[in-house]
Amino acid sequence: MIRGGILLGLATLALAGAVSQSEARSPVAVNNSAVTQGIPKTLSKFSFFARPRAQESFSAADYTLKTPLYSDGADKLRFAYVPNGKAMKANGDGLLEFPVGSALIKTFAFGEGADRRLIETRVLLHRAEGWVALPYVWNEEQTDARLAVAGARIPVTRPDGTEISYRVPNKNQCKQCHVKDGEVTPIGPKARNLRTEWLSDAVAGGRLDRMPVVTAGLPHWGERDSEIADVAALARAYLDVNCAHCHQPGGMASNSGLDLRWEQDDPHALGIRKPPVAAGRGAGGLLVSIEPGAPDKSILTHRMASTEPGVAMPELGKSTVDKEGLAVIRQWIDEMPAQ
Amino acid sequence: MLKFALAALAAPVALTCASAATAETHTIEPGEGAQERLQEALILAEPGDEIVLAAGRYALTDGLSLDVDGVTLRGAGMDASVLDFTAQEGAGEGLLVTSDDVTLRDFGIENAKGDGIKSKGADQIIYHAIRVEWTGGPDASNGAYGIYPVEASNVLVQDSYVRGASDAGIYVGQSENIIVRRNRVVENVAGIEIENSNFAEVTENLATKNTGGILIFDLPGLPKVGGGSVLVARNAVIDNNTDNFAPEGNIVASVPAGTGVMVMANEGVHIRENALVNNSTSHVMMIAYTQPFDDERYQPRPVDVVVKGNIYGTGGNAPDLPGGTQLAAMTGGSLPHIFSDGLGRGLIVGDPTPILSLGLTRVGQPITEAKPEIINPVIAGETAELPKVALPEGMEARLK
Numbered sequence: 249m250i251r252g253g254i255l256l257g258l259a260t261l262a263l264a265g266a267v268s269q270s271e272a273r274s275p276v277a278v279n280n281s282a283v284t285q286g287i288p289k290t291l292s293k294f295s296f297f298a299r300p301r302a303q304e305s306f307s308a309a310d311y312t313l314k315t316p317l318y319s320d321g322a323d324k325l326r327f328a329y330v331p332n333g334k335a336m337k338a339n340g341d342g343l344l345e346f347p348v349g350s351a352l353i354k355t356f357a358f359g360e361g362a363d364r365r366l367i368e369t370r371v372l373l374h375r376a377e378g379w380v381a382l383p384y385v386w387n388e389e390q391t392d393a394r395l396a397v398a399g400a401r402i403p404v405t406r407p408d409g410t411e412i413s414y415r416v417p418n419k420n421q422c423k424q425c426h427v428k429d430g431e432v433t434p435i436g437p438k439a440r441n442l443r444t445e446w447l448s449d450a451v452a453g454g455r456l457d458r459m460p461v462v463t464a465g466l467p468h469w470g471e472r473d474s475e476i477a478d479v480a481a482l483a484r485a486y487l488d489v490n491c492a493h494c495h496q497p498g499g500m501a502s503n504s505g506l507d508l509r510w511e512q513d514d515p516h517a518l519g520i521r522k523p524p525v526a527a528g529r530g531a532g533g534l535l536v537s538i539e540p541g542a543p544d545k546s547i548l549t550h551r552m553a554s555t556e557p558g559v560a561m562p563e564l565g566k567s568t569v570d571k572e573g574l575a576v577i578r579q580w581i582d583e584m585p586a587q
Numbered sequence: 588m589l590k591f592a593l594a595a596l597a598a599p600v601a602l603t604c605a606s607a608a609t610a611e612t613h614t615i616e617p618g619e620g621a622q623e624r625l626q627e628a629l630i631l632a633e634p635g636d637e638i639v640l641a642a643g644r645y646a647l648t649d650g651l652s653l654d655v656d657g658v659t660l661r662g663a664g665m666d667a668s669v670l671d672f673t674a675q676e677g678a679g680e681g682l683l684v685t686s687d688d689v690t691l692r693d694f695g696i697e698n699a700k701g702d703g704i705k706s707k708g709a710d711q712i713i714y715h716a717i718r719v720e721w722t723g724g725p726d727a728s729n730g731a732y733g734i735y736p737v738e739a740s741n742v743l744v745q746d747s748y749v750r751g752a753s754d755a756g757i758y759v760g761q762s763e764n765i766i767v768r769r770n771r772v773v774e775n776v777a778g779i780e781i782e783n784s785n786f787a788e789v790t791e792n793l794a795t796k797n798t799g800g801i802l803i804f805d806l807p808g809l810p811k812v813g814g815g816s817v818l819v820a821r822n823a824v825i826d827n828n829t830d831n832f833a834p835e836g837n838i839v840a841s842v843p844a845g846t847g848v849m850v851m852a853n854e855g856v857h858i859r860e861n862a863l864v865n866n867s868t869s870h871v872m873m874i875a876y877t878q879p880f881d882d883e884r885y886q887p888r889p890v891d892v893v894v895k896g897n898i899y900g901t902g903g904n905a906p907d908l909p910g911g912t913q914l915a916a917m918t919g920g921s922l923p924h925i926f927s928d929g930l931g932r933g934l935i936v937g938d939p940t941p942i943l944s945l946g947l948t949r950v951g952q953p954i955t956e957a958k959p960e961i962i963n964p965v966i967a968g969e970t971a972e973l974p975k976v977a978l979p980e981g982m983e984a985r986l987k
Contacts, residue, residue, distance in 0.1 A: 397630045398626035398627040418652070420630060420652035420683075500707065516808055526731065527731070528753060528754045530701075535835070557677050557678060563678055564678065
C-alpha cells in the first residue's frame with residue numbers, strides 16, 4: 249500500500265520503479281470522462297488502479313480514518329482522487345470540499361496477504377450535477393469489478409472463521425446513507441476524522457488549499473485500549489461515524505428526532521431518556537434510547553446488539569454485531585450519572 | 588450510460604407532462620433472480636415509467652427501494668402480485684420510496700421484517716389498492732407499520748388493506764395534506780394513526796379488530812410537532828378489542844384494547860358521522876400527553892376537538908383501564924361512549940351521549956388524583972368546518 253501523501257507526479261514516478269516486474273505497468277492516467285459522465289460497467293474503466301489486485305493506485309491518494317465505520321469486519325481501502333491541477337478546499341472540522349471531477353473510492357476486503365479477497369468497491373463520483381454513488385463487485389479472478397446497481401449477497405468467510413451473507417448495497421442503498429437534504433454527499437473525509445499528517449501532506453502536495461482548522465478532532469479508535477482513552481469521546485465518535493449519517497437533520501432517519509452527530513450536545517437529541525418514535529419492535533420493550541447508567545435498558549445498545557432485520561441498527565451493511573463498538577457504547581452509558 | 592444522462596434531462600419535462608411519449612413499461616416476472624431484476628428495474632427506471640409486477644409470488648431476501656421521481660409500480664392485484672419477504676435478511680422495510688410523484692398500486696407485501704412500505708420525504712405519493720399483511724395475524728414480532736409515509740406533503744392512501752402490524756396499519760407521520768380513505772385495517776395495534784401531521788382527512792375506512800381503531804396523536808421532541816386540522820369522518824370503527832401486542836416503549840403500547848378513536852394532543856380534530864360499534868373501552872377518547880417533555884413548541888392537550896353526528900353502538904363494557912371495572916360499575920356496567928381526561932380545551936360534543944371525564948386539572952397529573960364525573964354535553968349548533976384537503980391537480984389523475 250502506498251501511504252498517504254503520494255499526491256505528486258514526481259513521487260508517483262519514483263514508486264513506479266519499485267513495482268515488481270510481474271505486475272508492473274506504467275502509471276495509467278485516470279479516465280476523467282468516466283468520473284464525470286456515464287455509468288461505467290466495470291471498475292477498470294476508471295483506471296483508478298495501476299495494479300487492481302494489489303489495490304495500488306498512482307493517481308489517487310490512500311487515506312484512513314481515525315474512527316472508521318464498522319462493516320462486518322471488512323478491511324477497507326480508501327482512496328481520494330482529485331484531478332490534476334485542482335485542489336480540495338478545507339472547511340473547518342467538516343467535510344473537505346472536493347472539486348468536480350474528484351472521486352472517492354472504497355474497497356472492501358477480507359483476509360490478509362495472498363489470501364486477501366476483494367469483495368466490492370464503492371465509488372463516489374463528484375459530477376457537475378452532484379455526487380453519484382456506484383457499487384462494483386469483484387470477480388473470482390480478482391482482476392476487475394463489475395457494476396452491481398441492484399447490489400448483491402456474497403457468502404464470505406471472515407478471518408475469525410465465521411461465515412456471513414455479506415450484503416453489497418444497491419445504488420439506492422448507497423444513497424440512503426449518503427443522503428443529506430436530498431443530495432448525495434460523502435461521509436468519511438471530514439477534517440476532524442482525518443489524520444493530521446495526511447492533511448499536511450495534501451497541503452504540501454498542492455491538493456488541499458490550506459490546513460483545516462480542526463477545533464474538535466475525533467479520537468483514534470485504534471487507541472481505545474490505551475490508558476488515556478476517553479470513553480465518552482470514543483463513544484461519541486463511534487456514534488458519529490456509524491450512526492449519524494442517518495440520524496441527523498436531513499438524514500434518512502431524521503424523523504426519529506435522534507441526532508447522533510459529534511457536534512450535537514442536547515441530551516434529548518442524543519437519545520438520553522428519549523422515548524422511541526417509530527422504532528416498533530426495534531425498541532425491544534425498552535422505554536428510552538439511552539437510560540443513563542443502564543445499558544441494558546437502552547434501545548441504542550439493544551439495536552446495536554441485534555442482527556435481525558427490523559431490529560438491527562444500522563439497517564444497512566450489517567450482518568454481524570460490532571462487539572468492540574458495542575462494548576464502548578455500553579461502557580459510556582454505564583458510566584453516565586443516573587441523575 | 589446514455590439512459591442515465593437522459594434521465595436527468597428528462598426529469599423536469601416528465602414532471603410537468605406525466606404522459607411523456609418516452610415513458611416506458613417494464614414488466615417483471617416472478618421466479619429466479621426476482622430480487623435483482625426488480626431492484627434493477629426500480630433503479631434504472633426513468634420518470635414517467637411504469638414497472639409492472641406480473642401476477643405471482645416474488646420471494647425476496649432484501650428490502651427494495653425506489654428513488655426515481657414519477658414512477659408507477661403496479662401489480663395485477665393485491666392478492667395476485669405478492670412481494671413475499673418471509674425470508675428477508677436485511678433492510679428496515681420491505682419497500683422504501685424516497686422520490687416524489689410515485690404511484691404504488693395493486694400489489695401485496697407479506698411478512699416484511701420491519702415496516703411494510705415506507706416512503707420518506709416522498710411528496711405526492713399514492714398508495715392505491717395495496718395489501719400489507721403479516722400472515723400469522725397479531726404478533727409482537729411483526730413489523731411495526733404496514734403503510735408508512737413520513738415527512739411528506741400530499742399523501743393519498745386508499746382502497747388498501749393492512750393486517751397484523753405491531754404498531755400501526757396505516758401510519759402517516761410528520762406530513763401535510765393527507766387523504767386516507769376506503770381502507771380496511773384489521774388486527775393491527777393501531778388501525779390508522781395520524782401523528783404530528785396537519786391537514787388530514789381520514790374517511791370511509793373500516794377499522795376493525797385492532798387494539799385501537801383510529802389514533803390522532805402529537806408527540807414532543809420530533810422535527811415536526813403541532814399536529815392538527817384532522818377530519819375523521821364516515822368511518823366504521825368496529826370491534827377494536829384485540830389485546831395490545833405492541834412492544835413496550837412505543838407510544839401505541841399504551842393504547843387500551845377497546846379504543847375506537849383516540850385523540851392525544853393535537854389542535855382541531857373533527858370526529859363526525861362515524862359508526863362506532865362494540866369498542867369495549869371507549870368509542871372516543873380525548874387525552875393529553877402524559878409523559879414529561881422538554882419541547883417549547885409542544886402543547887400536550889387536545890384542543891378544539893369536535894365530536895358530532897356519530898352513531899354509537901354498544902361499547903365501554905370491558906374497559907381496559909386501571910380501575911376500569913369499578914368505573915364501569917359506577918356508570919351502570921359500561922362506560923359512557925366518550926372519554927376525556929379533563930385536560931382538553933374547547934372540546935365540543937354535539938352528540939346526545941354522556942361523557943366520562945376524569946376531572947384532571949394539570950398535564951401529567953397521576954390518575955390516582957382523578958375525580959371522575961359524568962358530563963352531559965350541551966348540544967351546540969353548527970360548528971365551523973375544517974378546511975378541505977385538496978391534493979394537487981393531476982395527482983389523482985395518475986390512477987386512470
